[in-house]
Amino acid sequence: MAGQVGGQAHPRSVLVVDDHRAFAEMLGAALDGVDGLVCVGTASTADEGVELAARLRPDVVVMDIEIGHDDGLAATARVRQVAPGTLVAVFTAHAAPDWVARAAQAGASAFVGKTGSLDELVGVLRGVRGGQLVVAPSAYLVATGPPSELPAPVALSGREREVLALLAAGTTVRDLAAELGITLATAQGYVKSLRRKLGAGTQLDAVVKARERGLLDHDR
Structure with a gap:
């Protein structure tokens, strides 16, 4: 686990598991690129994520709640079995209220919404500890917000959709400028x-928010 040697903090190692390989990468x-964190690998299937967790023993796994047809919470429980010292932060674009409780039962230590900012996720990964379940504000809104609070439709031009897909x-x-000839x-x-x-602060946030709104459903 991340610690300190000679007053110098070791970066906290992170493994990302998401069925969209490009997004995971x-x-x-x-x-x-964030101070205090280092990504040691990515996986796009539950089995691959569990295998890497067992082999790499990262400090934290960022686990998509749905990995293709696999259950990210079942994968969370498997990670906790093969790498007991590894914490799991469940990462979700949509959830029902009882999923937070299910995440806790699976052994997760954090529940984070994909609609949140990168800064929020970074804060959770830096501060998450064993023996607790941190529910990020973004995940709370996802899990409890009524349908009337769903994001408003976003109108994109054909070129904007091309840029977004890239x-x-x-x-x-x-x-992408070279590929599109612009x-x-x-x-x-x-x-x-x-x-x-999309109301996004970064390119990564834009991709996350676009996926949450169904603008990238074709890549599933």
Whole structure:
């Protein structure tokens, strides 16, 4: 587990498990660039996630609550069995109120909504400890908010959808500009527009919020 040696804190190691491989890699890269965290791997299936957890023994696993046709909470319980010292933060885009209790029963230590910010997730991963279940504000809203509070529809142009799909695939803004045959400045303008329309603070937030709104359902 993360600790201190000679007054210097060791980075907390993180494994990301999400059935969208590009998203898992994007999130892993984002977390790897944060002070105090280091991503040691990503997985896109429950079995792969459990195997990596057993082999790598990360401090924390970020576990998607639905991994394709697999149950992320069942995978959480398996991780806790094969790597008892590893904590699990359940990551979800939609939930029912009883899922928080189920997450606790599975051995999770945190419950975080994909609709939240990257800063919120980072804060949870830095502070989560064993013997507790931290429910992030974003997850609380997801689990308790009535249907009337669902995000309003977002209207995207054809080009914005192309840019969004490339971002979701892990393409950099510079590379997507080249692929679409547009200038870097124009590509940055589309990304800025997407962030504004989706209410996202970062490119990663934009992808998360787009997926939550069903704008990327075709990549499942």
